[in-house]
Amino acid sequence: MRAVRDHAAVLFELRDVSLTRAGRPALDAVSAEIPTGATAIVGPSGAGKSTLLRLLNRLVDPDAGAIAYRGRPLLEHDPLELRREVSLVPQLPALLEGTVESNLRYAADLAGKELDAPLCLSLAGLDPGFAERDVARLSVGEQQRTMLARALAQMPDVLLLDEPTSALDHATRDAVEATLAELRRELDISIVLVSHDPEQARRLSDWVVRLEAGRAIEAGPLEQVLA
Amino acid sequence: MTTSIHVSTGQVAASLALVALAAAISFWRRADLDRDIAVATVRSFVQLTAIGYAIKLIFESDSIWLVLALLAVMVLFGALTARGRAKKVPGAFWPLLIALAVAGASTLGLVVVLGVFHPTPRYLVPVGGMVIGNAMTASAVALNRLGDEVADSRGRIEATLALGATAQEAAAPIVRRALRSGMITLVDSTKTTGLIFFPGTMVGMLLAGANPTDAVRLQLILLYTLLGSVAIAGLIATTLAYRNFFTPAQQLRELEGAEAGA
Numbered sequence: 081m082r083a084v085r086d087h088a089a090v091l092f093e094l095r096d097v098s099l100t101r102a103g104r105p106a107l108d109a110v111s112a113e114i115p116t117g118a119t120a121i122v123g124p125s126g127a128g129k130s131t132l133l134r135l136l137n138r139l140v141d142p143d144a145g146a147i148a149y150r151g152r153p154l155l156e157h158d159p160l161e162l163r164r165e166v167s168l169v170p171q172l173p174a175l176l177e178g179t180v181e182s183n184l185r186y187a188a189d190l191a192g193k194e195l196d197a198p199l200c201l202s203l204a205g206l207d208p209g210f211a212e213r214d215v216a217r218l219s220v221g222e223q224q225r226t227m228l229a230r231a232l233a234q235m236p237d238v239l240l241l242d243e244p245t246s247a248l249d250h251a252t253r254d255a256v257e258a259t260l261a262e263l264r265r266e267l268d269i270s271i272v273l274v275s276h277d278p279e280q281a282r283r284l285s286d287w288v289v290r291l292e293a294g295r296a297i298e299a300g301p302l303e304q305v306l307a
Numbered sequence: 308m309t310t311s312i313h314v315s316t317g318q319v320a321a322s323l324a325l326v327a328l329a330a331a332i333s334f335w336r337r338a339d340l341d342r343d344i345a346v347a348t349v350r351s352f353v354q355l356t357a358i359g360y361a362i363k364l365i366f367e368s369d370s371i372w373l374v375l376a377l378l379a380v381m382v383l384f385g386a387l388t389a390r391g392r393a394k395k396v397p398g399a400f401w402p403l404l405i406a407l408a409v410a411g412a413s414t415l416g417l418v419v420v421l422g423v424f425h426p427t428p429r430y431l432v433p434v435g436g437m438v439i440g441n442a443m444t445a446s447a448v449a450l451n452r453l454g455d456e457v458a459d460s461r462g463r464i465e466a467t468l469a470l471g472a473t474a475q476e477a478a479a480p481i482v483r484r485a486l487r488s489g490m491i492t493l494v495d496s497t498k499t500t501g502l503i504f505f506p507g508t509m510v511g512m513l514l515a516g517a518n519p520t521d522a523v524r525l526q527l528i529l530l531y532t533l534l535g536s537v538a539i540a541g542l543i544a545t546t547l548a549y550r551n552f553f554t555p556a557q558q559l560r561e562l563e564g565a566e567a568g569a
Contacts, residue, residue, distance in 0.1 A: 101561060139465055140558055159556045164471035174466035177480070187470045227466070234470065 089116045090151070091238065091270055092136055094296075097145035099131060106131045108294040109145070118264055118271040120281035122306075123291035129274040130171065132291065133240050136272060137166040164191040167236035171243040171274075173223035180218070180226050181211040184233040191234035203263065204229035205255040220247040225256065232263075238270045239263070245280065260284055278306055312515045323348070365428050374428045378415075378435045382407045385439050389447035393548070395454025397562060402547035403446055410442040410540035411435060414532055423528055434532065437508075441493060441533045442540035449489025449541045450548050456481035457552050457559075465559050474553035482545050489541035497530050506530065 092114040099107045107128045114136075121129045134140050135147060138159040147154040149166070175183050181197050188195035198208035204225045210218075218226060224247050231239060244260070245253040261284065263269050275281050281288055281302070288305035290298040298305050326348050333340040365373045386404040393399040415435055424430040457464065460481055467477040500506055508529050512522035552560055 137469060138556060138558065139469060140561070141556065159558070160471045160473065162471075163469055168469040170462065170466050170469065172462050174463040176463070176467065190471045190476075230470070 090114070091116045091119075091149070092272075093148045093151075094132075094135075095146050097132075097135065097142045097147060099128075099135070099140065099142050101131065105294050107135075107142070110291070110294070110296045111145075112289050112296045112299040114272060114289065115287050116270045117287060118260075118273065118285040119287040119289060120285035120302075121272065121274045121289045121291060122276070122278055122281050125276060126293075127291040128294040129276075129291055130242050132289075133168065133242055133272065133274050136238075136240055137163045137168045139163075139168065164234055165236055166238040166240060167231040167234050168240040169227050169231045169242065169244060171246055173220060173227050173247070175215040175223060175226060175230070178215065179211065180206075180213050180215060180229070183215060183226060183230050184211075187230045188233040191236075193233065193235050195233055197233075200229040200232045203232050203259060205252070205259050221249065221252050224248065225252075228256070228259075235267075236269065238272065240272050242274045243276065244273065257283055282306055362428075362432055365432060369428060371426070371428070371431075374431045374435070377432060378411060378439065379408075381436060381439045382411055385443035389443050389450070389544075392447040393450035393454055395458060395562075396450045396548050397551045397560070399450055399548055399551075402544050402551075403443075403450070405547060406446045406540040406542075406544035407439055407442050409543055410446075410536040411439045413539055414438050414536040417535070418528075418532055423532075434529065437529060438532060438536040442536045445489040445493065445537040446540045446544035447489075448492070449485045449545050452488040453481065453485035453545055453548060456484060457549075461559060468557060468559060474550065474557045474559075477557075477559075478549045478552070482549050485545045485549075486541045489545070490537055493533060493537050497534060500526075500530065 090113050094110055094112050094114075097107055097110045098105065110128075110132065121132055123129055131140070135142060136149070136154075138154060138157070141155065149157060149162070154162070176186060180201070184197050184200055185195050197211045201208050201210055206222065206225050206229060210222070210226070215223065215226065224244065228241075228244065241260075245256050248256060257280070260271060260273075264271060271284070273281070273284055275284075286302050288298070288300065288302050289296055290305055326344065330341050330344045332338070333344060361377065365377060382404065385407045386400055389403045389407075390399045393403070396402075415431060415438060418424050418434070419426045419431075424434060457478075464477045464481070468474070496504075496506075506526055506529075509522045509526040512525060513519060552562075554560055
């Protein structure tokens, strides 16, 4: 298990984190560091990737062990403030009833930010004309990108993305990946990405945590973990 | 109001012919309800006879304390019964108990204060029974819906929490739908009353020989009272119960075990 390189700040630090879900251990004594920048959490399905992501913005708390965010224990962070700063986009789109814009506005209002809907939409690879669309009439791929736009409306410091391209065709997937790369460059957002696809991890991240059966078996720079 | 009707045991026995008919139909078309019909008939006879004597006792004693004790028992059994219909809601008993108690106390208190009814056992017992019974049905339906909605919408609730919304904000749409489904039956039947069916109180008064105008007025009072009690019970039950799905850290609880069914 490699420590984060000196020049990158530690974003999250997990120490012996365990969590039981439905009577079975989902995460078992996981210790890993996640630096600023882009990190991919990889591993087979059922390895605990999504659970780990949900821990990072306190949608769930660990049964044992400790997590720190920017050096401060996660449990000391107010969950609501934390979630507005560390925004999670779940794998399955789950928008609120209404238009695309009303969803974006809801998120921006929660975070106390001015909404620039055309900017958020175009960052997520959607035409600004989508603002007035009813979310019930969007395709799954469009819903997934609206979820990303909604998270961006909060101007978060960290984006937690759970399989962000799982419902997309190749062309749309490429567009979203290009968007994520651009977000990192232009907005200085850190990204923690769950992916079952090592190739996607290779394209998008520079640090990799590999999970298997609830254990972190490897963590380090991309070129070492996915050599 | 004086009693102007006497019903003999023989008349009750004669009406059993219709029960026999129902059982025969069930048996003939294999609806498999013969046993249930028998149980229902015996239970209704025993329960109503028992409550009849209890009410007679309370009327004769003319004690407000006995009335309150009877209503308290109704609230308790109402909450226990409703809990059986709200299995997916963790800790549903206390929200239901509080909902029924407040709905009963506030609506009865209000109709007495407004001078609609005199605070005597003759009015408080039957009106209280109807108020608590309807409040029980409404809050049971509301919490049943709440449990189903939370189970179906876990993804959406968590996605909303993930934006930094409070549990109250994330649950608001489903709490609204649950309250609505608890109230809608009574609202709809109030809309169609007199057109499609005659409500029980009015039928009872007409049979007892009352003036139709009086029967209608009393029925209207009861319908409006019930609307109030159903709204109060549904509001309190849903407002208290949705919290049990969340932790103090605004997380959606992982419900485990048979009761949760998650």
